[in-house]
Amino acid sequence: MQLLSEQFEMTDEERRGVKEMSTFIALFHSATFLKSRLFSISPALDLNYWSMMHLYKEENPAAAKVAIDSVLKHLWYLTEEVVVLSIFDRQLDPVLRKGIVVKLLSFPRPKTFSPGNPKFISLKFDSIITYPDQLLNFVGSRSWLLFVSLKLTEENFDWMHTEVENWKKISGYKKIGGIVRSFEVVNDCAERAVKLISDFKDVVVNFKEQEYLFQVIEDHRNHFRSFNKSSLKDL
Known part of the structure; x- marks a missing residue:
């Protein structure tokens, strides 16, 4: 639309609106949208988008507000159970991925989980997000659910006690990572x-x-x- 805007009859205000929309899509929305179906990067991707919109408020408060309100309705899924997906996000800082594993190991691994609703995070429009370290704050005892549900044998957890650069060589990590990457994301x-x-x-x-x-x-x-x-x- 931006490329063809000179061929349409537009007011100056409409032309400014099209340019503003095109800039927003090019800088922020397109990359996030195209990656949104990648299951393992969803937690970090959405928190990063939230963080960017709070910075964008300085440039365009109206557009940023609409985006933040939209993200607020979407982040309900980010619970203890789901945050461990970031362990398999190869775009994330290895130090943070290791940190998530270390914090996970600080909680005893349950053998079973009682049925019940997840504990949803409470975020408001003006909540401060320290991306990407905020991911660590979501890790808890129920973060073991993914691994327990897969009914893995003990050797499939060996990679958790090694450095991140070795994970891709270890069968347990590759097995779980393959399962995680096979999941499909359905957003709304x-x-x-x-x-x-x-x-x-x-x-x-x-x-x-x-x-x-x-x-x-x-x-x-x-x-x-x-x-x-x-x-x-x-x-």
Whole structure:
């Protein structure tokens, strides 16, 4: 749009708006968006974006506020259980990755986990984020959940007691890293809806079956717009 802006009839204000939007996308949003599906880098990526937006407030308060408000709605997933993904983020400082492992090892590894809701972080618009060291603050005893869920044998944890540069040579780290990198990221409700349709589209190849399936999904959503008690009573 910025490249073609001279070919459109625009007011000076509209032209400034297009330039401002293009600059924001080029400097901040595009790189973050393109990397957003990489599961292992998600915690660091999102915190870095949050940190950059707080710096960007000095340049463009209005745009930064919209971006920060959006990130606030997104960071609910960043819990003790998920922060250990950063261990497998090869773009992160090795010292920090080792620090996360050291802090994780300071908590006894549970054999089982009681069912329950994760402990969600509490962030406000003016919360101070010290990126990337903030990741260490999220590590806790429930950060073992990923490793316990994979039912790994003891030798698969040997890499935790070595230096970061050796991790990629050790089978336990490579095994867990391969599993983590195979995970897919689905960010929000709108994206989940798109993924639902995409999955069904790939499974059902017959056009008439696709059409029928879409009608069933639409009918279901019309009858059950939420999963609260009042809606579920109609089941």
